[in-house]
Amino acid sequence: MFPRKQQTRLTPEQALQKIRHYCAYQERAHQETKEKLYGMGLSKKDVETLLAQLIEEDYLNESRFATQFAGGHFRLKKWGRQKIVYELKQKRVSDYNIKAALKEIPEEDYRQTLRKLAETRWKALRGEQYLVRQSKTTTYLLAKGYESALVQKAVAACRAAGKE
Template sequence: MFKKQLTPEQALQRLKQYCAYQERCHAEVVDKLYQLGVWKKEHDAIIATLIEENYLNEERFALAYAGGKYRMKQWGRVKIKYELKQKQVSNYSINKALKQFDEEEYRQTLQKLANDKYALLKGEQYLVRKKKTMDYLIQRGYETDLITAAVNDIIKK
């Protein structure tokens, strides 16, 4: 059973709604084109139209994605950069998105996460507690040098 073939105009309308709902990266739009059953030769024209009409903007996507993951999930720069690379976002857009974070606020967020995790592991031995806290922060995508400084700061207190 085959899906009904959409005309390029129908696909464009669908994708306008898709992009208007939330910011999308180019790779997500290409995947959606395949899902809609649009011929590959028509992809470039549709994507070009979406960009011209400002439905699709990679830089805007990167800023929104990075800001959201940092604010809502408290991810670090390393994880955000990795995820944006997975979505085939350009290095220029990634770097611009990562520059939006206030350095002082970023370090405070890291310190709060470190304090919370360290306090949670109260029953553990000193070295186990330190390692688990550091592993947790690495998994969250924070830079190793900042993690080391934050954990050492907790231990000094």
């Protein structure tokens, strides 16, 4: 029906300017930057050269990306460690950088956030039967990426406190 828009292939110099802006705007994973460069119609050799140059110029830094990703998703989306690890692995971040990023999340803040989420969810399910309430709160916290043992403790604390 509609003619397909012909994708213009960029020269490596043009692509470098665009990708510098792309990386300067927000921290990026190596993988998503690589995919973006391939999307610009560059050859494998050009992509590898540009990636090396971006790393050298400090536009790309995997450890900085992992730390900002983990901290941001914990603070803003209230994600647990398991979900953060999963998402970072999807972005092909190294295990070393994932571990380092998780160490940046203070343990006390982590537990306090989990407690608050559990209490809020427990209160929201006030009209539900006890077992349904417990199950839904547990499922919600596990889906957020919190560890099973910590979730059980948080739900037990809500139950014991009789949070209504």
